Amino acid sequence: xxxxxxxxxxxxxxxxxxxxxxxxxxxxxxxxxxxxxxxxxxxxxxxxxxxxxxxxxxxxxxxxxxxxxxxxxxxxxxxxxxxxxxxxxxxxxxxxxxxxxxxxxxxxxxxxxxxxxxxxxxxxxxxxxxxxxxxxxxxxxxxxxxxxxxxxxxxxxxxxxxxxxxxxxxxxxxxxxxxxxxxxxxxxxxxxxxxxxxxxxxxxxxxxxxxxxxxxxxxxxxxxxxxxxxxxxxxxxxxxxxxxxxxxxxxxxxxxxxxxxxxxxxxxxxxxxxxxxxxxxxxxxxxxxxxxxxxxxxxxxxxxxxxxxxxxxxxxxxxxxxxxxxxxxxxxxxxxxxxxxxxxxxxxxxxxxxxxxxxxxxxxxxxxxxxxxxxxxxxxxxxxxxxxxxxxxxxxxxxxxxxxxxxxxxxxxxxxxxxxxxxxxxxxxxxxxxxxxxxxxxxxxxxxxxxxxxxxxxxxxxxxxxxxxxxxxxxxxxxxxxxxxxxxxxxxxxxxxxxxxxxxxxxxxxxxxxxxxxxxxxxxxxxxxxxxxxx
Amino acid sequence: xxxxxxxxxxxxxxxxxxxxxxxxxxxxxxxxxxxxxxxxxxxxxxxxxxxxxxxxxxxxxxxxxxxxxxxxxxxxxxxxxxxxxxxxxxxxxxxxxxxxxxxxxxxxxxxxxxxxxxxxxxxxxxxxxxxxxxxxxxxxxxxxxxxxxxxxxxxxxxxxxxxxxxxxxxxxxxxxxxxxxxxxxxxxxxxxxxxxxxxxxxxxxxxxxxxxxxxxxxxxxxxxxxxxxxxxxxxxxxxxxxxxxxxxxxxxxxxxxxxxxxxxxxxxxxxxxxxxxxxxxxxxxxxxxxxxxxxxxxxxxxxxxxxxxxxx
Numbered sequence: 116x117x118x119x120x121x122x123x124x125x126x127x128x129x130x131x132x133x134x135x136x137x138x139x140x141x142x143x144x145x146x147x148x149x150x151x152x153x154x155x156x157x158x159x160x161x162x163x164x165x166x167x168x169x170x171x172x173x174x175x176x177x178x179x180x181x182x183x184x185x186x187x188x189x190x191x192x193x194x195x196x197x198x199x200x201x202x203x204x205x206x207x208x209x210x211x212x213x214x215x216x217x218x219x220x221x222x223x224x225x226x227x228x229x230x231x232x233x234x235x236x237x238x239x240x241x242x243x244x245x246x247x248x249x250x251x252x253x254x255x256x257x258x259x260x261x262x263x264x265x266x267x268x269x270x271x272x273x274x275x276x277x278x279x280x281x282x283x284x285x286x287x288x289x290x291x292x293x294x295x296x297x298x299x300x301x302x303x304x305x306x307x308x309x310x311x312x313x314x315x316x317x318x319x320x321x322x323x324x325x326x327x328x329x330x331x332x333x334x335x336x337x338x339x340x341x342x343x344x345x346x347x348x349x350x351x352x353x354x355x356x357x358x359x360x361x362x363x364x365x366x367x368x369x370x371x372x373x374x375x376x377x378x379x380x381x382x383x384x385x386x387x388x389x390x391x392x393x394x395x396x397x398x399x400x401x402x403x404x405x406x407x408x409x410x411x412x413x414x415x416x417x418x419x420x421x422x423x424x425x426x427x428x429x430x431x432x433x434x435x436x437x438x439x440x441x442x443x444x445x446x447x448x449x450x451x452x453x454x455x456x457x458x459x460x461x462x463x464x465x466x467x468x469x470x471x472x473x474x475x476x477x478x479x480x481x482x483x484x485x486x487x488x489x490x491x492x493x494x495x496x497x498x499x500x501x502x503x504x505x506x507x508x509x510x511x512x513x514x515x516x517x518x519x520x521x522x523x524x525x526x527x528x529x530x531x532x533x534x535x536x537x538x539x540x541x542x543x544x545x546x547x548x549x550x551x552x553x554x555x556x557x558x559x560x561x562x563x564x565x566x567x568x569x570x571x572x573x574x575x576x577x578x579x580x581x582x583x584x585x586x587x588x589x590x591x592x593x594x595x596x597x598x599x600x601x602x603x604x605x606x607x608x609x610x611x612x613x614x615x616x617x618x619x620x621x622x623x624x625x626x627x628x629x630x631x632x633x634x635x636x637x638x639x640x641x642x643x644x645x646x647x648x649x650x
Numbered sequence: 651x652x653x654x655x656x657x658x659x660x661x662x663x664x665x666x667x668x669x670x671x672x673x674x675x676x677x678x679x680x681x682x683x684x685x686x687x688x689x690x691x692x693x694x695x696x697x698x699x700x701x702x703x704x705x706x707x708x709x710x711x712x713x714x715x716x717x718x719x720x721x722x723x724x725x726x727x728x729x730x731x732x733x734x735x736x737x738x739x740x741x742x743x744x745x746x747x748x749x750x751x752x753x754x755x756x757x758x759x760x761x762x763x764x765x766x767x768x769x770x771x772x773x774x775x776x777x778x779x780x781x782x783x784x785x786x787x788x789x790x791x792x793x794x795x796x797x798x799x800x801x802x803x804x805x806x807x808x809x810x811x812x813x814x815x816x817x818x819x820x821x822x823x824x825x826x827x828x829x830x831x832x833x834x835x836x837x838x839x840x841x842x843x844x845x846x847x848x849x850x851x852x853x854x855x856x857x858x859x860x861x862x863x864x865x866x867x868x869x870x871x872x873x874x875x876x877x878x879x880x881x882x883x884x885x886x887x888x889x890x891x892x893x894x895x896x897x898x899x900x901x902x903x904x905x906x907x908x909x910x911x912x913x914x915x916x917x918x919x920x921x922x923x924x925x926x927x928x929x930x931x932x933x934x935x936x937x938x939x940x941x942x943x944x945x946x947x948x949x950x951x952x953x954x955x956x957x958x959x960x961x962x
Contacts, residue, residue, distance in 0.1 A: 174913075182782065184781070291901070312752055315871065325762070325772075328759075328760065328763070328773075331756065369906060383768070384717060396923045400881065438871075470751075470779075470782070471755075471756060471779070472779040472781055473777065473778050473779060473782045474755075474759075474776065474777040475774075475775070475776045475777075476769060476775040476776070476777065477773070477774050478772055478773045480703070480707070480771060480773060481773040481774055484821065484910055484911060485913060485914075487909030487911075488909055488910050488914070489910065489911070489914070491909040491910075492905045492906045492908075492909040492910040492914075493905075494910075495900065495905035495909055496902035496904075496905035496906065498899040499898075499902065499904070499905060500901055500902060503654075503897065503901060504898070506653065506654040506655050507653055507655070507656070507894065508653065509653050539911075539913055539914055540842060540914070540917065542910075543906055543910065543914045543917055543918065546902050546903075546905060546906050546910070547899070547902060547903065547906075549850070549855075549898075549902045550894070550898045550899035550900070550901060550902030550903065551898075551899055553894075553895070554856075554891075554895045554898070554899075555897050557891050557894040557895055557898075558860070558891055561888075561890050561891040561894070565887070568659075569799065584862065587863045589862055590859045590860075590863060591856040591859055591860055593804065594801070594804065594852050594855035594856045594859055595849075595852040595853070595856055596821050596852075597797065597800045597801060597804055597852065598797055598848040598851050598852035599848075599849075599852065599856075599930075601793055601796050601797045601800060601848060602793065602844075602845055602848050602849075605789045605790075605792065605793040605796075605844075606793075606841065606844075606845065607840075607841075608788075609842070610755075610842060610844070610845045611843050613842075613845050614845075617849070624853075650653055
C-alpha cells in the first residue's frame, strides 16, 4: 500500500516549516530584522527566534576586497637589522671588535673574530639570541629560529632557519592584522572583515567602500618612525638616507635610534603656530620621554633626524633639551598627509611592508543591478519551469512545483543558519538548481508511468516508481555533488558562493523531491482513490 | 486537459545508428579544438593572466568608446582592450599586467580614476597581480584534473569497468568541446569558467549515469539481447526523462542568459551549451561507445548475472 505514516507526515511538515522559517530573516532588511526581534515578547526563548540572515557577498552589496601580502624580504631586512644591533651590543659589552665589522646577509649576519679566546667569550652570548620556536598551543618544536655556525678560521655566521623565517612571517601577519584593523577603524568604515589567508596574506573586505584608494594609502605604508641623529659623512655607523628637506638627496644618519614610533602614546594633526604649516604633534610614553630627553640634552646644537619609512622627513636642530616628552613633526606636509600620518602613528608601525596582490572593487550601483537581475532571472526561471512541469504532468506537476518552491526556500533557510555568503554566481547556482531540482521528480514520474503502463495498479506503480527511481536519484545527485565539493575547496569568494548553493541544493532536493512529493502523492491517493494516473 | 509530451511514448528509435555520424564528427571537433587551442588559444581573463579590469558607466548615459580608447592607449600601460557592452553606456577596459611586480598594478587604477572619474562611474575595478594569477591558474587546473579523478573513482565503485570507461570518455569529450566553445566564441576564460566546466562535468556524468543505470537493469532482465538492441532500449526508456530534464535546465539557463545581467551571462551561455553537449554525448558518444568496448563478454557483467540466476 502507498503509505505515509502520520508521524512521518508530521516530521516532514515540521522540517519544511522550520526550514522555511529560518529563511524569514533573510527576506527582511536590516531595520525590519531589528524591529522584528524587538517585537518578539520577552517570554519567547531567544533560540526559538530565527535571527540569522544570509550575508550578501561584496559583488552584490558593493565594496572592496583587498588581498595584502607581507613583503618577506622586507621583513627579513628588518629582522637582520635588529640582529645586527643585538650582535653589536654583545660585541661592545664584551669589548670584542670583529675584523671588517658586522656583515649583514640576506638571512642573518656574519662576523670574523680571529682570537679564539674572544670567540669563546661571545659565543654563549650569541647563542642566547637564538630562540626556540613554539608557543603555548603547539608546544616546543625543538627547532630554533637562528642557527649559529663557526669555522676554524674565526668566521661566525648567524642565519635564520627556514622554521625561523616561517615563524617570523606568522608573527608579522598577526601583528599586521592588528595594525591594519586599527588603521581601518579610524576611517570609520562599517564592518570591515580582516582575516589571515594562507601563510603570509591578509584579506581585507570592506563593504560599501567605493574607492579603496585611501584604504590602500593607509595600508601601503609601514609607518616606521625613528628619531636618530644626523651623523658625519663617511663615519662607520651611519646610513645614507634620502632626505625630504634636501629634495631626495642622501644625508648621513646615525644608526643608533634614540626613540621610535612604538614609544608614542598619542599623535594629532595640528598647525605650526608660527608658519601655519600642517604638523603632527606627538607625545612619548615615560620610557620614550626619558630616552628622548637624555639624548636631546646630550646633543644640543646637533641636528635631529626624524626618519619615517627610511626617509628623513625633517632634520631640525636641537635648540634646547626636550624633556617634556612631547614634540612635533614638520616636513612640508599637506593637511591630508598630517591627518594620515597621525592615524598611522597612533595605529603603530607594520612589522613589514604590505603589498597589494589582488584588489576587487564593486560599486554599489553594479551590486544593486546584479541583485535586481538575479531576482528577475530567478522569477523567470521559476515561472518557466513551473509552467512546463504543470503542462507535462498536470496534478503531479503541481506537486513537483510545490516541492520546487520549498526547495528554494530551504536553500535560503540553510544558508541563513550557516550565515553563508550569497554571491552573484550563487544566484546563478539557485537558478540552475531550479532547473535541475525537478530532475528527481521527472525520474520518479517517468518511472511511475512506465510501471503503470507495464500493467501495475496505480498504487503499486507509484510505489515501485519511487523505489526504483531512488537509486538513480542518489546516483545523479552524487555526480553533481562531486563537482560541487571540489569547486568549494578550490574556489574563493564568488565561485565558492556558487558551490555552497549547489551543495545545499543537492541536499534539499532529496528532501523535497523524494520525501515531500511522496507525502503529497500519498495524501492525494487516500483522498481521491483515483483509478488512472493523472498524466 | 491535454498534457504536453515532448517525447513520444513507446519509442523504438535506432539511436545507435547515429554513431556513424557522431563519432567522426566529435573526433573531428575534438582535434580541431586541440589545434585551435594551440594556435589561437583561450581568451584568458585577468584571473589567470593578471592585469586590471575596469567597468565604467557613463554618467551621461552615452559612452565615448573611441575617446576612451585613444586616451587610455596614451597612458603607456601597454595594449588596452576597450569594449562597449550593455545598453546604458557601459564600457569595459582591460589593461595587461604591468612590470614592477605586485606593486606595479596600482598605478593603472589611479591613472584611470583620475582621467575618467569625472564623466564615468567606476562600477567594477579588479586588479590581479602576477603571483595571485599564477596561483589561480594552478588551482583551476587542479580543480578540473581532480574532478576527473574523483569522477573516475566514483564510477569505479559504482559501475562495471566498461560502463565506467564509456562514461569517462563522454565526460572528457564534454570538457574538450566546452573548451572549444571558449576558444571559438572568445568568451573570457576565468575562475567562473572553471566553475562552469566543473558543473558541466557533473551534468555530463548525471546524463550517462541515468542511461547506464537503466542499461544495467535491462542487462539483468534480458540476458541474451544483443548489445546494440539493449543500448537502444536503454536510451528509448530514459529518453522522455532526458528530454524533460534538459528542457527544464535549459529553460532556467535561458532565463539567466536573458535576465541575469552582464556578469553572469557568459557563465549561463556556456552552461546552456554544456547542457546540449552533455545530452548529445550521453546518447551519441558514451552509450554507443559500449558497442566497441563490449558489454557482454566481460566478467564484470557475468558476475551479477550468475548471482541473479542463483537468486531465482
